[in-house]
Amino acid sequence: MNHIGNWAMGACTLILGICGLFVAARAGHGVGYYGGLGFFLFAVFFVFLLIKVSFDGAEEEERH
Numbered sequence: 001m002n003h004i005g006n007w008a009m010g011a012c013t014l015i016l017g018i019c020g021l022f023v024a025a026r027a028g029h030g031v032g033y034y035g036g037l038g039f040f041l042f043a044v045f046f047v048f049l050l051i052k053v054s055f056d057g058a059e060e061e062e063r064h
Helices: 004-027 031-063
Strands: none
Touching: 004 031
16 A cells, blocks of 8 residues: 555545535636636546556556
């Protein structure tokens, strides 16, 4: 479990992504709305990337 930093960064990013949804909900329309949704989508893809990197790294460690 050497990739605990990736998991911690993923959790923080997920919290910020949810905050982006709250920003989009409060804005209603315009830059705040699209910015909040865009940040949420970025956060989701980034969390999935961190999960992939963590599992790929664990598989690589098992081989050696």
